[in-house]
Amino acid sequence: MNTDMHTLLSALQAAVGPAHVLQGDGLTAYERDWRKRWHGRAYAVVRPGSTDEVAAVLRVCARHGVEVVPQGGNTGLVGSSVPDGSGTQVLLNLGRLNRVRAIDAANLTMTVEAGCILQAAQEAADAAGLLLPLSLAAEGSCTLGGNLSTNAGGTQVLRYGNARELCLGLEVVTPAGEVWDGLSGLRKDNTGYDLRHLYIGSEGTLGVITAAVMRLYPQPAASMTALAACDSVDQCVALLQLAQQRAAASLTGFEVISDCALSLVRRHFPQIPQPLPPAPWTVLLEVSDAESADHARTVFEGLLEAALESGVITDAAVASSVAQSRAMWHLRESISMAQAEEGLNIKHDIALPVSRIPAFVAQTDAALQQAFPGVRLVNFGHLGDGNLHYNVQGPLGVSAADFLARHEPAVNALVYDAVLAHGGSISAEHGIGLLKCETLEERKSPVALGLMRAIKQALDPDQRMNPGRMLARRPGDGFTAVAP
Ligand SMILES: Cc1cc2nc3c(=O)[nH]c(=O)nc-3n(C[C@H](O)[C@H](O)[C@H](O)COP(=O)(O)OP(=O)(O)OC[C@H]3O[C@@H](n4cnc5c(N)ncnc54)[C@H](O)[C@@H]3O)c2cc1C
Known part of the structure; x- marks a missing residue:
């Protein structure tokens, strides 16, 4: 300064x-x-x-x-x-900066300012009879600008894609204070480098997103939601394959939840109903159908019957009303809050090829248990997208802060070695920020890092936009670590 x-x-x-x-x-x-x-x-x-x-x-x-x-x-x-x-x-x-500037029903787009709360944007689309399919547990507080800057994923990526795929245009203010109006609602525009994709996922390090054009979709005629119990991650993956065969593009949600994650919800929010008895793994699946409620039900019931008959699932509870469906999603979305109540844990938002997830989980669980006996693996995530929130909580009775302070680097090394050995990514949807800045330096290809630094230098030559986040600034950044 x-x-x-x-x-x-x-x-x-x-x-x-x-x-x-x-x-x-x-x-x-x-x-x-x-x-x-x-x-x-x-x-x-x-x-x-x-x-x-x-x-x-x-x-x-x-x-x-x-x-x-x-x-x-x-x-x-x-x-x-x-x-x-x-x-x-x-x-x-x-x-x-929170207005919905326009909805173009014929073009299936909406133009929204960056500070608009995601849920308010969803409600505006809904009022126009359309669907903004970006959806995540923080939707009552997070903003479209934040979603785009982190390239947020959420619960419907399987069918509709992440924030990047839902965005057709951007308005951005550069670090020098110039306005780039790229608010086109075009699905095809091959006029050189697609600048929009530089800003999406850039975590505020290149400029400020002030508005965006988002894709909308027709609302599905009906949705069906269920919870299904599985004995193993292999069975969860088998259920995903079956669901993709039977429901194809109608499969809009496929979330896995380990019993350890559900046990935290039981402990901290006992009032939240859990429709199935505890099982090693619970899958929340949703089918949304463009044709009719009858068609959705036929597909869904056929899928669950086939899964039960073949032993892929051991039990299922089907939501019979919108309220029950919401309650199932509420259960899934309460996991983050339950973790926060339990105390800090070591978060790993990772992506893997779906086919490698069972081996990754088996090997990494075993290695962590051996290295840190009693450790709790709060594993849940968007299995349909190959995205796990593989979070490591200290053993019961051990202070969360102590466990984090003593073991975070070793736990991270073990988990990220395994992620990369299985062809995965150290960040699926939350981004890099400060948390994974050093890990990115260590783990990303030097060529890729060099290209990223060249982009940063070109667009933010004075290095004033969110410095020290995503790309490391050395030395020290002046942060105060807050004891939990
Ligand atoms: C309970 C909970 C559940 C979550 N679930 C998911 C999930 O399922 N999927 C998922 O992907 N993420 C999830 N997240 C994390 C996710 O990154 C955020 O919720 C959301 O995308 C961030 O939006 P925000 O407006 O809060 O951004 P902020 O937290 O305010 O900012 C995030 C980043 O974006 C930058 N930024 C914000 N606005 C702008 C702007 N207008 N221009 C330039 N840069 C900007 C900031 O500098 C920062 O780097 C969850 C978070 C919580 C708390």
């Missing part, structure tokens, strides 16, 4: 209005991440209300050499949405 603080403050206030520049104490909601793992301190939290105001703030920051951390709903899980501990960064919160 090479600036006079008073001039900076006045310039920021002039850009967005004094009421939208927050300073001092009481800013924990902005400065601490969702997991309560990182707590920084901003020079100021700035809340612009329009694209022009975002551009004005970025011009001020460029003029004063100030670093900028973009923030949406602050639900990210890798420590990339909060400032460092220096007290010099501007935290740019997009929450006021």
Whole structure:
């Protein structure tokens, strides 16, 4: 930072209005991440209300050499949405930039501002009789801009793709404060490098997304949801294959949950119903049908009967109402909260070829148990996408903080060695942020890292956008680790 603080403050206030520049104490909601793992301190939290105001703030920051951390709903899980501990960064919160600008029913698109809460965007699409299929447990708080910046996945990737695949156009403000209007709703546009794909998944390190054009779909005529019990991960994969054969593109959800994950929900939220008796693995599957409710039911019941007859599943509970279906999804989505109640764990959001998942789980579970006796494997995830949340919780009775402090590097090394040996990725949908920055340096190909640094240098030459996240900044970043 090479600036006079008073001039900076006045310039920021002039850009967005004094009421939208927050300073001092009481800013924990902005400065601490969702997991309560990182707590920084901003020079100021700035809340612009329009694209022009975002551009004005970025011009001020460029003029004063100030670093900028973009923030949406602050639900990210890798420590990339909060400032460092220096007290010099501007935290740019997009929450006021939250309008649905347009819905084009004939083009099946909607244009939404970056700070729009995902659920509000879903509801706007729904009111127009259409479906915005991006869906995740944080949808009541996360924003479209955050979803795109992390290339969020969620529960319907199997059928509709992740945030990247749902986005047709972007509006972006560059670090110098220029506005790129790429808000096209085109499905075909081969006019050179597709800049949209650079910004999607860039975790605020290249510029600020201010609006996006998202794909919409016709709403399905009917959905059927069930929970099914399996004895092993192999059986879960066999059920996935059967479901893909029987339901094809109608299969919209396929989530696996280990009993360890469900046991945390039972402990912390005993009021949440669990329709099946405990089983080693539970699958939540959903079929959504464009034709009719009868067709959906026929496909679904045929699938479950075949799975029971062949011994792929041992039990099933079918939702017989929308309320029951919601309750099943609520159970699945409560796992993150239950983990948070249990205390910090060592998170691994990993991707693997589906065919390798049974071997990965068997070998890695055994290796972890041997190295860290009593360790609890809170394993769940989007099996249909080959994405596991393979989280490692310390043994019962051991302080979560102590376990994390003593064993995180060794646990990570063991898990990531196994992930790469099985042809997987160290980050499936949560991103890199601060959490996996060093791991990325160690594990990604030097050629790929070099290309990433070249892109960063070209688009953010002063290295002011979310520095130290995704691509390591050396030395130290000034973060204060917060004891859980
Ligand atoms: C309970 C829970 C469940 C979750 N489930 C899933 C899941 O199923 N799938 C999944 O993929 N993720 C999941 N997540 C994590 C996920 O990354 C976020 O929930 C969401 O995508 C982030 O949106 P946000 O608005 O909160 O972004 P933030 O947390 O505010 O920011 C995330 C990153 O994006 C950047 N950013 C935010 N807005 C902008 C912008 N407008 N322009 C440029 N950069 C920006 C930030 O700098 C940061 O790097 C979950 C999180 C929680 C808490």
